[in-house]
Amino acid sequence: MSTTAQNTSFRDLLKLKSIETQKSFRTNFPDAHQFLLGKGLELKSLRQYSAKLISAGALTGTLLLSPPSGATLVPTPLDIVQNVDNSSGDMVPQEEFINTLKKLLPSEVRPLARDEEKRLEIVIRDILNVNSKATLEGEHLNTTYGFIGAEQHLKRYPGDILENHGPYYKEGIAPGLGAWGYFAKSKLQLNPALVETEKWYSVVQTLYLPDWNSRQPYLRDWYKHRKLLIINTVNGNAVITAIADSGPAAWTGKQFGGSPEVMEYLGGSRYKKGAVLVFFVDDPENKIKLGPVDYNDLSGKDLLKI
């Protein structure tokens, strides 16, 4: 059976299961169904609804966050700047960065409140020398602190094959296209910038943004190849990426995805999933290159063993 026929069959069966599950819920819990109906809450939009509430809560500071352990010790932005300025000259920036992240990040990986994000923006600017924003031009991801998973290469033009994506072949090439389709209409139209875009591509859950459906096509264009700074919070490795696909599905336990190159740089060849910070890169003149952020001045210092 062809993939299309298999998909149609699976789709139909899934649709049927979805209808049956909804019917069973309505039959078994009519009051709950009526309650949700009365509140205008459709379970198919539940994730978007919750993201909207969280976003509004984070802005007004009323978010019901469990305070991170040692929350009262969280430094103010001024403290952070002074600490970075007065840091020991013997410390490798990466070590300093990892230590600072440990102090600022909650023990549990979760969406951050706006003040937490502001502190991190300062640290990133001062140590990594990258101007990054959790909220850029009014846009904000559902979370800026989550788990990233390994993605496959993406086909850049019709007829593109895995063998063109060396040296990382292990992850393979996705059978389908990224959310924005091919990077170029043909091999001839594939320029070096687009090669870099696929090489350093990332994936974010645009589909779960609260206003994704209502603000089209603006959001689709805004997110296309938007630069992101992704930081492995364990080892401090940082990479500038471009958004080229939408996902992963919420029930994978991951919120972001990275190309084979992105994942290799963030954590090495065995790195398949890990906690990361993800911020937009504020680069209106498109001057910042995609790829690793080299922020270690290692003259006379030992490399961190990570």
Added chain:
Amino acid sequence: MSILFYDKLIVLKGVDKKIEKLAQANDERQELWQMVEEIVHHKVLGCCLTHLPQKHHHEFLEMFHDAPHDKKILKYLNEKTKKNIKKIIRDEIKNLTKDLLFLDSHKV
């Protein structure tokens, strides 16, 4: 804190790979993801309501409507059901995962 209070309990191993293989276009993939999501939400809510005594249903639904991300809901459910609701949800999702993986395997 997650987007939904039960997010961390929901991992449908292998289902995303299956969908990725079958749906080549991004729109198709997302449509299938959305359907799975909808099933998950109904299953989890149904699971909570099944184990929660009827007299607490309204209070639970109010809490859920006000802050679906709030993990205090899990604590509340544990207290009111006197059961390990995390385990119950995980088991429900394990069964669902099996159902979804074998959904199209009974064709003649």
